[in-house]
Amino acid sequence: MSRFELCAPRARMPLLRRLILKPFIFVAATILLATTPARAQALVDxxxxxxxxxxxxxxxxxxxxxxxxxxxxxxxxxxxxxxxxxxxxxxxxxxxxxx
Structure with a gap:
């Protein structure tokens, strides 16, 4: 085996990480945007x-x-x-x- 063949899987790792992280980041951002901020209790009228x-x-x-x-x-x-x-x-x- 040549040196290039041994390094080929490592070269694909960042691409795999990006493909896995993109959906995770999208879901996390969606959840954060969907939540409503907590409000203080209003005065009783x-x-x-x-x-x-x-x-x-x-x-x-x-x-x-x-x-x-x-x-x-x-x-x-x-x-x-x-x-x-x-x-x-x-x-x-x-x-x-x-x-």
Whole structure:
């Protein structure tokens, strides 16, 4: 056998890899484009809730506003992600104590 015949399968390897990777890359790109981004929970609007659930909706909205305010404080204070939960819990407790 000549040296060229021994190297011939190696020369075809990049082509085979490209042929195998093209469908994989296409499928991965399609999946990424098909997914929707996660959205934050919207504020509850008590006026759009049935009258019997309006009181609970008002309480939920007040709680959501407190949580958002504490999250904003955490962002302004540049709290590290590992400490964020403890900071938010402490903030919510102090807000509850004030009321």
């Amino acid at each position: 008590p006026s759009k809730v049935a009258p019997e659930f309006r009181e609970a909706a008002e309480k939920r909205r007040a709680e959501q506003l407190r949580q958002r305010e504490c999250a904003l404080k955490a962002d302004l204070d540049k709290v590290l992600p590992r400490d964020r939960t403890a900071y938010l819990n402490q903030c919510l407790e102090t807000m509850a104590a004030k009321q």
